[in-house]
Amino acid sequence: MAAISREEVAHLARLSRLAVTEEELDTFAGQLDVILQSVAQVGEVAAADIPPTSHSVPLTNVLREDVVVPGLTPQEALSGAPDAEEQRFRVPRILDEDVAS
């Protein structure tokens, strides 16, 4: 049985903000199925009472002195932006037209 369907892959692509093509969906569905069936092996390990590890370095609450240090100028920060205006990142339309008008 497949671990994941073509429809589920299409849903994942939407969640991932990837405008994939129909052709890609065909390819990815098969490939993701193989990968997911393989990684599902982690389920074989009896680990119900084992604590999870998110990180190998046991550091918590890393703080620094609250002093001002040089940072990027607005010009530097915007230097790689596809579009900028008035020292700000310019984004495409974020509201529906009827709301915007």
Place this chain on the structure above:
Amino acid sequence: MTDLTRLSAAEIAGLVAGGETSAVEVTQAHLDRIAAVDDRVNAFLYVDTEGALAAARGVDERRAAGEDLGPLAGVPVAVKDVLTTKGVPTTVGSKILEGWRPPYDSTVVERLRAAGTVMLGKTNMDEFAMGSSTEYSAYGPTRNPWNLDRIPGGSGGGSAAALAAYEAPLSIGSDTGGSIRQPGAVTGTVGAKPTYGGTSRYGLVAFSSSLDTPGPCARTVLDAALLHQVIAGHDPRDSTSIPAPVPDVVGAARLGATGDLTGMKLGVITEFTGEGAEPGVMAAFRESVEALAKLGAEIVELSCPHFRYALPAYYLIAPSECSSNLARFDGVRFGLRVGDDGNRSLEEVMSLTREAGFGPEVKRRIMIGTYALSSGYYDAYYGQAQKVRTLITRDFTAAFEQVDALISPTTPFVAFPIGARTADPYQMYLADLFTIPTNLYGGPAISVPCGLSEGLPVGLQVMAPTMADDRMYRVAAALESTVGSFTPPAL
């Protein structure tokens, strides 16, 4: 006349310090070599000719003024394109960052500059460091100098190939699941993954933040240690950076080079000596184990029962972190923007930008990660993988109660032909079978050339306890002193 491109970094630094050659001469020799061979190797995505020569002139001027130069002053270094370089293009091997010139240096690059090394340029890599062959670069594959029809490993294939092609004596890589060590093994060069947190991730374009570790690549163990010493150490700008002194890796490499391992216990992992590795690789490994025993090391065989689950756990954890990290590529702050016609919404433009800017492997991993983190699947996939990570860490801890270091082949197979594994992504993942456990644990590991199989290099991996990076350099240098180095055929 001495061919400056054939020297080790330590030798070059000595000649520059002694005034027998200049940093400019050394740099020009490497730029000439790049111009002569890189159209065939494709190790570099960008060569910073002017910047390199200016940095070299700076070193020569400081030397002329009588300044005390560091141990790598005047030595050229190639930097994997995953680290930001101020004003110098940084693409991470991806179309989504094509043409981006970062406004700041990563900590590793800042330290390279402060040490007087000369940055030659940026090296090719699998897109966003996801891959084991450099075939997933958006800018074409790098080729293995041992055989141009074969892969140079990945993701840092460019950094490894640049060494093997004598285009640079030193390079920087980053290791999330083996991306320094596996390219080192298949190109006959040395690659070291420091303890996680031992080198700063500031300015390293993030793939999997709990695993990503920048580190040194070189043609000799001593050179790798010298480079390690320069780039490692606490960085307040990385909150996962370990606030502790850097282990004496250079001293350990020199000690190891004396060829005496008396009193050291080395563990051979049962799970890594059975199925999975090519016979030629296992033969070279077995010979090296005997060589290490002759140097005085005691060899112990032991079991790490959860290592067989490291690969599946990694391919849940790393994609999960990547799906979150790569959300920053939204077509707003840097890089590509596609389809902004004034009518499309932000979300539509974002989806079109990411579709056009990311390659297939990056898309696969983003989707796998999104799946593993989604409600209903989280416990069975990401949550379970994190528990397996705990068990793998416990295996390491238990092993290091019995032995000083663990050894294994670095990779299951020698460099495979370009194109052999791209059709089946999971076949590609198997290249990292032996390197991944260390990343999940967070300890240091190094790959050192140990022999040839079918005329292609084989690497031996030494894994040490967290913050005992010096120990792996000692073992690697000892092995190097007895098996020697391996020179590829002339290009």
